[in-house]
Amino acid sequence: xxxxxxxxxxxxxxxxxxxxxxxxxxxxxxxxxxxxxxxxxxxxxxxxxxxxxxxxxxxxxxxxxxxxxxxxxxxxxxxxxxxxxxxxxxxxxxxxxxxxxxxxxxxxxxxxxxxxxxxxxxxxxxxxxxxxxxxxxxxxxxxxxxxxxxxxxxxxxxxxxxxxxxxxxxxxxxxxxxxxxxxxxxxxxxxxxxxxxxxxxxxxxxxxxxxxxxxxxxxxxxxxxxxxxxxxxxxxxxxxxxxxxxxxxxxxxxxxxxxxxxxxxxxxxxxxxxxxxxxxxxxxxxxxxxxxxxxxxxxxxxxxxxxxxxxxxxxxxxxxxxxxxxxxxxxxxxxxxxxxxxxxxxxxxxxxxxxxxxxxxxxx
Amino acid sequence: xxxxxxxxxxxxxxxxxxxxxxxxxxxxxxxxxxxxxxxxxxxxxxxxxxxxxxxxxxxxxxxxxxxxxxxxxxxxxxxxxxxxxxxxxxxxxxxxxxxxxxxxxxxxxxxxxxxxxxxxxxxxxxxxxxxxxxxxxxxxxxxxxxxxxxxxxxxxxxxxxxxxxxxxxxxxxxxxxxxxxxxxxxxxxxxxxxxxxxxxxxxxxxxxxxxxxxxxxxxxxxxxxxxxxxxxxxxxxxxxxxxxxxxxxxxxxxxxxxxxxxxxxxxxxxxxxxxxxxxxxxxxxxxxxxxxxxxxxxxxxxxxxxxxxxxxxxxxxxxxxxxxxxxxxxxxx
Numbered sequence: 001x002x003x004x005x006x007x008x009x010x011x012x013x014x015x016x017x018x019x020x021x022x023x024x025x026x027x028x029x030x031x032x033x034x035x036x037x038x039x040x041x042x043x044x045x046x047x048x049x050x051x052x053x054x055x056x057x058x059x060x061x062x063x064x065x066x067x068x069x070x071x072x073x074x075x076x077x078x079x080x081x082x083x084x085x086x087x088x089x090x091x092x093x094x095x096x097x098x099x100x101x102x103x104x105x106x107x108x109x110x111x112x113x114x115x116x117x118x119x120x121x122x123x124x125x126x127x128x129x130x131x132x133x134x135x136x137x138x139x140x141x142x143x144x145x146x147x148x149x150x151x152x153x154x155x156x157x158x159x160x161x162x163x164x165x166x167x168x169x170x171x172x173x174x175x176x177x178x179x180x181x182x183x184x185x186x187x188x189x190x191x192x193x194x195x196x197x198x199x200x201x202x203x204x205x206x207x208x209x210x211x212x213x214x215x216x217x218x219x220x221x222x223x224x225x226x227x228x229x230x231x232x233x234x235x236x237x238x239x240x241x242x243x244x245x246x247x248x249x250x251x252x253x254x255x256x257x258x259x260x261x262x263x264x265x266x267x268x269x270x271x272x273x274x275x276x277x278x279x280x281x282x283x284x285x286x287x288x289x290x291x292x293x294x295x296x297x298x299x300x301x302x303x304x305x306x307x308x309x310x311x312x313x314x315x316x317x318x319x320x321x322x323x324x325x326x327x328x329x330x331x332x333x334x335x336x337x338x339x340x341x342x343x344x345x346x347x348x349x350x351x352x353x354x355x356x357x358x359x360x361x362x363x364x
Numbered sequence: 365x366x367x368x369x370x371x372x373x374x375x376x377x378x379x380x381x382x383x384x385x386x387x388x389x390x391x392x393x394x395x396x397x398x399x400x401x402x403x404x405x406x407x408x409x410x411x412x413x414x415x416x417x418x419x420x421x422x423x424x425x426x427x428x429x430x431x432x433x434x435x436x437x438x439x440x441x442x443x444x445x446x447x448x449x450x451x452x453x454x455x456x457x458x459x460x461x462x463x464x465x466x467x468x469x470x471x472x473x474x475x476x477x478x479x480x481x482x483x484x485x486x487x488x489x490x491x492x493x494x495x496x497x498x499x500x501x502x503x504x505x506x507x508x509x510x511x512x513x514x515x516x517x518x519x520x521x522x523x524x525x526x527x528x529x530x531x532x533x534x535x536x537x538x539x540x541x542x543x544x545x546x547x548x549x550x551x552x553x554x555x556x557x558x559x560x561x562x563x564x565x566x567x568x569x570x571x572x573x574x575x576x577x578x579x580x581x582x583x584x585x586x587x588x589x590x591x592x593x594x595x596x597x598x599x600x601x602x603x604x605x606x607x608x609x610x611x612x613x614x615x616x617x618x619x620x621x622x623x624x625x626x627x628x629x630x631x632x633x634x635x636x637x638x639x640x641x642x643x644x645x646x647x648x649x650x651x652x653x654x655x656x657x658x659x660x661x662x663x664x665x666x667x668x669x670x671x672x673x674x675x676x677x678x679x680x681x682x683x684x685x686x687x688x689x690x691x692x693x694x695x696x697x
Contacts (some may be wrong), residue, residue, distance in 0.1 A: 004615045010606065013679040043624070223632025224681055348622055358683045361388035 003249070007221030010046075017049045017225040024233045028187035029055040031321055033175065035062030035349025036220050037190055042358035044222040050229065057184065058354075060174055060274065060319040061192055062161050062346035063139045064091050068273035070309040071167045072097030072343075076295060077304045078134050078165065079110035085128060087121035088136040090114040094346045098308045118150035118164075125154070125162040134296045137166040142194045144168045144285055145259035148266035151294045163296040168285035169272050171195050172203045177280045179211050184321045188232035190225070191217040193247045198263075200255025201243050208241040219247035265322070275343065276316020315342035318351050325355040332356060374458065374492025384490060385657075386468075390475050395451075395486040395623035403451070403486035407510065412447035414438060416505035423470065423500050426540045427555030428631070431473035434503040436560045436631060439481045440580040443565035443634070446517035447509030449481060454488040456501040460495045470501065481560035483507075512529035514573045522597035524667040527643035529636045531564065531650055532557070532658040534586050535614040542621065550620070554613045559632035564653045568634075571649035572642035579635045584688040587626035589635055589688040590673045596636075600672040603663030605686070619693035626675075627688045637665060 019034045032038055038058045041047060047056055058067050076097050083181045086102065093103040093114065106112040111131075115121050118135055125133035147164060154162040171192060178184060191204050196217045204215045214235035218228035228246040235241060245251050261284070272284025287295040296302075309316075312330050318322040325331045325344070335341035337353055344350035372379045388396055395403045403588060416437050423430040435452065442449040454474065458467065478485055511517075536557040543552045561580065568575060577597065581589035586608070593599045610625045618625050632655060638646045650656030673685040 004619060005612065008678045010678045010680060017679070043683065044677045044679050045683045046679070048681040049679060161640075226679075357686050357689070 004221065007219070007223045009223065012223055013226060016223065016230055020054070020226070020230050020233055021051045023097060023230070023237055024051050024053045026187075026236055027053050027055070028233070028236045029039060029057060029185065030188040030190055030229065030232055031057050031059045031184070031186050032190040033059040033061040033171065034190070034192035034195070035065065035347065035351070036193070037061070037218060038351055039224055039349060039355050040220050040225055042354040046222060046225055049226075054229065054233070058318070058320040058324075058351040059321055060178070060277070061140070061171065062319075062344065062347050062349040062351070063143075063169065063317060064095055065319055065343045065350050066169060066174075066274045067095070067100075067138060067167055067343065069098045069309060070179045070273060070304065073099065073304040074302050075136050076100050076102060076105050077302050078300060079105045079112055081300060083131050084300075085111040085113060085124060085133045086132050086136065087113050087115045087124055087133055088117060089116075089138065091195070091347050092136055092138060094340060095343045096310070096340060096346075099305065106261055119153070122150055122154055122157065122159065122162060125159050126157065129161060132161050132163060132299070134163045134165055135265045137164045137168055140169055140171055140192070140195050141198045141263070144267060145198060145256075145262045150263040151266050151291050152262070154294060155291075159164050163294055163299050164287065165296040166285055166287050167272075168267065169274065169283055170269070170285060171265065172206070173283040174277065174279050175207060177277060177283075178320060179207070179213075181320070186213055186215045188216070188237050189213050190228050191243070193217060193219045193224070193250055196245070196247070196251045196255070198256050198259045201245055201251065201253045208243050212241045214241045215243040217243070217247050217251050221248055226322050276319045290351045313342040315344045315352070318344055325352040328352070369458050369460060369462045369464060369467060369492055371492050371494065374490060380490065381616070387471055387488065387490070387693070390471055390630050391478065391485045393484045395484060396488075396609035405451070405486070405507070407511075408473045410447040410511040412442050412509040412511055413506070414441040415504065416441060417502060417504045419502050420541065421499055422541075422544050423466070425544050425556055427536070428464070428558035429470055429473050430501055430503055430602050431470035432477045432558050432622070433631060434505045435474055435481060437582065438505040438507040439483060439562050440631075440634070442507045442509035443562045444517070444578040444580050445509070445511060445652050446515040446565065446569050446575065446578060447484050447511045448566060449507055449509040449562045449676070451484055451486045451508045452478070453506045454485045455504040456488075456490045457498050457504075458490065458492045459498040459500050460492055462500050467501070477560060481562050483562070494608075494621040504692040512569060512573070515569055515575075517575055517578050519579060519593050519596040522593055522599050522601075522637040522665045523576060523639070524599055524665050525640055526576055526637045526665040527640055527661050528590070528601060528603060528639055528663040528665065529643065529647055529650065530586070530660055530662045531561075531634045531656040532632075533609040533611050533614070534581070534630055534633060535610060535618065535628035537631040538585070539617045541629075543617070551615070552613055552617065554611065554617070557632035559655050560645065561632065561634050561655055564634060564650065564655045566637060567649045567653055568646050571645045571685055572638060573621050574639050574642050575636055575646065576639065577637035581627050581630050581633050581635060585627040585629060586633070587624075587673065587685045588688045590685065593635070593637065593669045597665070598670040600666045600669045600674065601663055603673065603675050605675050605678050607660055609658050609660060624632050626685060653695055
């Protein structure tokens with residue numbers, strides 16, 4: 001595999017930085033939507049390399065972070081039902097809901113298993129026919145197709161004890177909501193790479209056309225980000241707004257048709273709750289009627305107490321790009337990766353975690 | 365049917381006796397052969413004493429197994445104090461039902477590692493627990509070593525200006541073990557770097573008795589070891605990303621799993637903090653040893669911001685390198 005060191009070349013990096021420095025004249029604020037991009041930006045100290053004209057803000061693209069407490073509480077409630085095994089991506093374990101986390105529930109005796117793919121959850125279901133396996137379907141358009149595939153496979157394998165709690169979210173509607181709120185003014189958007197690998201570049205067109213904001217789809221290596229910033233600067237300086245793909249080795253304009261078909265077959269658009277942003281129409285994915293027998297919400301009577309937010313936690317504002325982790329009173333004091341108060345400190349892709357790990361607990 | 369370990373193997377009766385005899389035969393040395401309850405020997409000089417328990421899962425992984433690990437890990441802990449490792453204890457906690465063949469394979473690895481490290485197993489114990497009370501096999505080893513005259517190595521001795529030297533590529537062990545995990549297995553030719561480093565350290569100490577600190581970055585990876593050194597010595601450490609050897613396979617696996625190689629476990633790595641005038645001598649000595657061929661100076665010790673580790677990235681910017689928080693993946697050693 002030769003896709004890494006080439007994209008971390010200091011020589012090419014120097015060249016890109018010099019071009020950005022030279023070209024950028026107009027002040028511009030760019031949002032990197034995706035948490036994966038935030039991590040790269042911090043891990044490689046990219047903000048330090050950009051000219052003062054460019055301001056980078058982190059967006060809401062961390063699936064764990066944007067999951068609302070109501071939904072986290074549902075996951076914990078499901079883990080309390082006798083005979084239920086929760087199968088989940090590891091990131092979810094530590095995320096505190098209103099009252100508990102899956103990690104705590106597990107320590108108290110709930111069956112919670114970490115898996116690396118939904119297919120592993122199917123295997124757990126097959127190996128435990130007397131139990132119900134609930135897979136926590138968290139993620140954007142990147143993970144939704146594989147989870148759709150797991151439901152189709154469960155049907156094929158005749159599994160009657162596999163369920164999905166679909167908390168999936170789709171990205172374009174939340175960007176629209178952010179822009180409509182008028183809270184953040186952007187001159188450019190670093191569009192998510194892997195989401196776009198599935199949905200293609202078309203779903204971003206409205207941002208360039210209706211809002212006049214340049215959009216560039218980026219990969220996740222440091223040179224990807226620098227190239228993307230350079231392309232955004234170019235559009236800003238020329239006064240253009242188009243959708244461009246910098247991540248050509250991963251993204252085709254039409255996306256991944258097979259993945260889209262799978263997703264469309266099993267899921268349909270629904271409203272979804274986002275942390276800090278409330279309910280956004282068409283931003284979720286619920287399981288279609290034909291596959292309801294795999295829907296954890298249909299199968300189980302999930303009872304939760306009213307969700308409460310953690311006092312002082314500003315994850316919501318951070319996700320909207322209105323505030324940074326450094327603005328939070330809890331940051332690096334009451335809230336650390338060992339004892340997280342909010343999800344942005346838990347997830348590897350969370351802004352607070354990136355600020356903490358790569359900024360030494362003191363922010364940028 | 366395949367021979368399995370039974371509860372009776374740990375009962376102290378005939379089966380237990382036979383099992384211990386088999387071990388003793390393969391690990392034979394005059395101190396162990398006596399089969400007394402304690403090993404009795406004379407030893408003089410400043411001693412280093414350490415213990416560690418090994419619970420790695422799976423017990424066999426590319427490049428080693430729990431037996432090799434149990435010897436190397438403890439030998440390396442002794443070596444980090446500059447000691448020449450001499451004697452080890454070896455204790456097995458076996459889950460009922462483990463195949464005898466697997467156990468013999470592990471004992472064979474212990475034997476080979478012991479021979480390579482030039483040490484002796486002088487005392488040991490075997491317990492068998494009911495199925496489910498352990499996961500196949502846990503091993504505890506404790507080790508004794510002697511520190512050569514004039515050597516004063518401690519994690520609190522790093523001084524501003526010292527060079528940071530690493531003996532080779534990081535992350536191999538962690539990725540090799542993970543590649544075998546159920547539900548996560550992926551094809552890689554990567555092998556664990558598990559190795560006894562007593563010989564390497566002896567040559568380093570011979571090249572310069574002035575080495576200030578040594579640390580073997582195991583769980584928590586290089587980042588965690590450097591942070592420990594910086595905190596203990598009240599200094600900061602500045603490293604260069606470009607200078608740190610990492611194999612392409614490890615980089616690729618880390619991208620796939622969302623890990624940073626700086627935090628991935630090693631079992632055959634040694635970090636040395638060396639006064640600048642001796643750095644080249646130590647580096648040359650390391651490169652002559654088979655476990656130090658890729659040794660490199662990866663950074664230096666600074667006075668400002670005590671307790672911090674800062675890395676100059678490949679792009680020339682700087683970032684802080686914190687300790688590992690939480691677990692990358694449990695039971696890696």
